[in-house]
Amino acid sequence: MPTSLADVARISGVSTATVSHVINGTRYVRPETVEKVRNAIANTGYRPNPYARALRTATSESIGFVASDVSNSYSTAVMRGIASALRSRGYTLLVADADENPTLEHEAIDALVERKVDGLIVAPTTSTDPVSFEQIEQIGVPVVLVDRAVPLELDQVLVENVGSVADVVGQMLDAGHRRVAVVGGRAGHSSTVERLQGWRKAHTERGLVCDESLAILDVFDAGQARQATTRLFDRPDRPTAIFSLSNVMSLGILRALSDLHLVVPSDVSFAAFDDIEWVDLLDHPVTCLAQPTEQIGSTAVELVLTRIANPDVDHRVVRLAPSLCDRGSIAEPPR
Amino acid sequence: MPTSLADVARISGVSTATVSHVINGTRYVRPETVEKVRNAIANTGYRPNPYARALRTATSESIGFVASDVSNSYSTAVMRGIASALRSRGYTLLVADADENPTLEHEAIDALVERKVDGLIVAPTTSTDPVSFEQIEQIGVPVVLVDRAVPLELDQVLVENVGSVADVVGQMLDAGHRRVAVVGGRAGHSSTVERLQGWRKAHTERGLVCDESLAILDVFDAGQARQATTRLFDRPDRPTAIFSLSNVMSLGILRALSDLHLVVPSDVSFAAFDDIEWVDLLDHPVTCLAQPTEQIGSTAVELVLTRIANPDVDHRVVRLAPSLCDRGSIAEPPR
DNA sequence: CTGTTAGCGCCTTCAT
DNA sequence: ATGAAGGCGCTAACAG
Secondary structure (H helix, E strand, O other), X not given: OOOOHHHHHHHHOOOHHHHHHHHHOOOOOOHHHHHHHHHHHHHHOOOOOHHHHHHHXXXXXXXXXXXXXXXXXXXXXXXXXXXXXXHOOOOEEEEEEOOOOXXXXXXXXXXXXXXXXXXXXXXXXXXXXXXXXXXXXXXXXXXXXXXXXXXXXXXXXXXXXXXXXXXXXXXXXHOOOOOEXXXXXXXXXXXXXXXXXXXXXXXXXXXXXXXXXXXXXXXOOHHHHHHHHHHHOOOOOOOOEEEEOOHHHHHHHHHHHHHOOOOOOOOOXXXXXXXXXXXXXXXXXXXXXXXXXXXXXXXXXXXXHHHHHOOOOOOOEXXXXXXXXXXXXXXXXXX | OOOOHHHHHXXXXXXXXXXXXXXXXOOXXXXXXXXXXXXXXXXXXXXXXXXXXXXXXXXXXXXXXXXXXXXXXXXXHHHHXXXXXXXXXXXXXXXXXXXXXXXXXXXXXXXXXXXXXXXXXXXXXXXXXXXXXXXXXXXXXXXEEEOOOOOOOOEEEEEOHHHHHHHHHHHHHHOOOOOEEEEOEOOOOHHHHHHHHHHHHHHHHOOOOOOHHHEEXXXXXXXXXXXXXXXXXXOOOOOOXXXXXXXXXXXXXXXXXXXXXXXXXXXXXXXXXXXXXXHHHOOOOOEEEEOOHHHHHHHHHHHHHHHHHOOOOOOOEEEEOOEEEOOOOOOOOOO
């Protein structure tokens, strides 16, 4: 039933070489011959066997994506970008979920490499674990990292964290806030580190000192963010503004503010990294730094395909700018 | 560099047949020989070439998943279930996104079949398009459908729509509501049809007639749901309770209620199909029918692998029960 | 302009 | 208890 190239050759009365060349457009074939071959292909419904081809050419036209956590909308948004960029080039996407677990991530990378994908796009679960780095470094397959920077000579697609956060926190400071808290993120992630750096930069640029005790890190989920925020407002020196380091955190922070009957922005100013899909549900919308997720995905594809084509180009780190969605949640502090 | 089975054979001084049998445990090999082969494998870091194996055995240990829309949390939740079920069996997952577009779906299925996946799990974009059915029917690869029922002799993993919705809407009726609206869904999807049927059933079981004009279908996104809900309350015969047909719809409906300053449940009772991740942000939580998404995924894997192993078993339709998360958003109608 | 042929790496029947 | 060898379907020299 599964027709082979040889069948097509026999039916159209030519050699397998010719059929192959017709299919791949890889050398000149007389038009009438092409015609015959095309007909045979159409009549038999022949499809090249990708495994035979992969075996022969040592290239599979497939790339793997290791998501740090498929249930995070960031991952899936990037994945959309990857999927559509690959589709238009005829590549196939293999997906594995690391579920924010470095062990699973390790296994996932391994499994994908074993499957001999042509390239790999990884959203790392950590940006500090030297063991993981070592694995990633020695993968032996073109890799592009996404979201979290890693101190390796690798292609990476990142986001302008420092500047964009500095801008927004700067807006808060310029509005008169002097106690701007930041909540969220794992202390070990480069994204956290950089966004925090933006927070500091906003202060120093204005000759202000920032109170490090207002940076609440190592908060891993919405529930913890909620608690952390509540505690922030238990203190005598309450913040007057909060910057959320990610979409998941925003959920918990906003919940806490609502618990405390604090209204945004009249009681507290608020802004967040990552756009929020349920923003419309809030009584007062929220200013966000939306990541260009689809573009992150397509850029990653770009980089990995480039490297596949030319493994020796210098590694590139692309920084994409988040876009500011100003929804007016930053106001003057209450007096 | 990429060691082959032949290399291992040479190094350990045995035939390729023996190495193959050691790897696959497919016939008896003397323990000492096994030892030698194992060593050679360990020393060389040999990994079997999956393409050669696939070519030879005509089986790739990979299955494809066509998501109706990867940006919907339902799809990704199911995908998690699929991914983890496959991982534990050493299968690889190929993913394609149909983006709720039948044409893309068609292409995606095609691409995956062309890649010769061993099986396919599809969350169909439509459950009415005969053309799509035809394609799916003739795939020639074991397929399992998920989420939307289709009138075909195929394995399907679905959810108990009728009964579960009837229960919840029944609660509303029993609380005294006589005008229960339902909002959301595409009229053509079986899930919509069935959930609507549950709504009707709740009425007829109680000897009540239901006002079909309170069923607002063909609402495709949160924005439309919001408008539709607003219009519902413009009518002289306003509903006193609303049942949302899906997570995306809930967002729009709740937004509209908030616009109208209607409080749940004192002004309107509300309940929804699908759990809501941002439920905590609401001033008043919402009673939901949460789908067993991970289990849907793992069941789909179960079915597809069973069919791969035995293509001739009768097709099975598995119905899983959603779980009711009662959060008290159903109360007596205001008087 | 086209055909012949030698593998890619693996599994598996047939021998012994 | 193990080997020899053919072939899965395809591509790419090489040879006309």
